Amino acid sequence: MSTPEQAIVSLLSQFALSFDGAFLGVTLAYAAVRSIVKYTSSSSALRRLRSAPSVRVSDLRLLLNDDDSASSASSSSSASRTSDGESSSAGGMGEGKLVILRGVVEAKSNVDGSNGWKGLRGNNQGVLVSQESGDRAVIIQRTQTCIYNEWRGIFKWTYDLRAVFSRSLRQCGSTSVRTVPFVLIDGGPWPHADYVLVNLDGSTHMLPLATVFHQLQPVNASPYTFLQALFGHEYPVGVIDEERILPLGSEISAVGVCTYKTGVPEIRSCKDLPYFLIEKTKDEMLVDLALTMKRLYWSSIIIGSASLIVLGVSIVRNWNRWKQSRQQRQNQQLNQATIEQHGDETTEDEPVDVPDGQLCVICLMRRRRSAFVPCGHLVCCQRCALSVEREDAPKCPVCRQSIRNSVRIYDS
Structure with missing residues (x-):
């Protein structure tokens, strides 16, 4: 490393070990607390996923009807006990039920006609088509990422750490997403009678997209690029174009709350669950979440123990240093008093x-x-x-x- 890099690394290490490692201990303790919080949320999500029923699209309506009947019966019994005699509506359908739904992706425009599934195969309205592969999809995500290179230049004005921090603060790529309303259906022979509408509003979960196009295009050098390289600044060398889609006919699982909206079942995401649309089945999600919990559990124990050790050593050292400085001050005061007493x-x-x-x-x-x-x-x-x-x-x-x-x- 160059001299500026060594100076910054030395400054960061001294700052991390300041107060005999107290700052490092507090940082490790914060990381341990974050691991514990994530472990708690993952444990709650695992319990909810275990209790959630895993059903197909054709079985969802029967499940919701059973829950609606039970909720209506309980609401009726509650309404009969009220003194004013007011009736209460069934709250179960409004609140929804957490389910793990397995189905096949299909565009909503192909199923919301007056004749149900009539003309499903030939109707391409409301379906996105990939520009590169020609595949039909309901979600298309295009990403362009610019790759930068850095030459130190003859003046050596820049160094690696500055490039790392500056790159994290600026945008190096652009992403565009196009979606159309889509539903989940049951696979098998046509025609189908049941479907579930997928609501992506407010969802921040990752989508199970498949990459259909990935290409690196070099950027031609210009006189301005030469000046950038000469004075040690970053200059672009290539652009990565990537296209990812959610194709029609792919089988996925939807984890969320299912309710009725204008007579059509609809599923939406839960913010406190780590999954929404995923290719894994319920058993695979439970195994993956259990491994995540185990990793968070042991990492919290290891990081927490390390933070306690570092903080303990820091407290003991600073306590001894404080006692030593206090003893020195007392000795100086005693010496001064003795010298004044025996001044004659x-x-x-x-x-x-x-x-x-x-x-x-x-x-x-x-x-x-x-x-x-x-x-x-x-x-x-x-x-x-x-x-x-x-x-x-x-x-x-x-x-x-x-x-x-x-x-x-x-x-x-």
């Missing part, structure tokens, strides 16, 4: 005509007046001896033996 005794130790052999070995200014116990070395003045004595691990500056205190020596 140390005034006579001013460096006035003191031979070199009798100077303090620490300050080299005052006469040797204090002897250390138990080694007995007379090598320091009283002020420096008190300073050495107040240290956390006091040792004689000559023999490096641990000392307990010092004794003032007076001349006869």
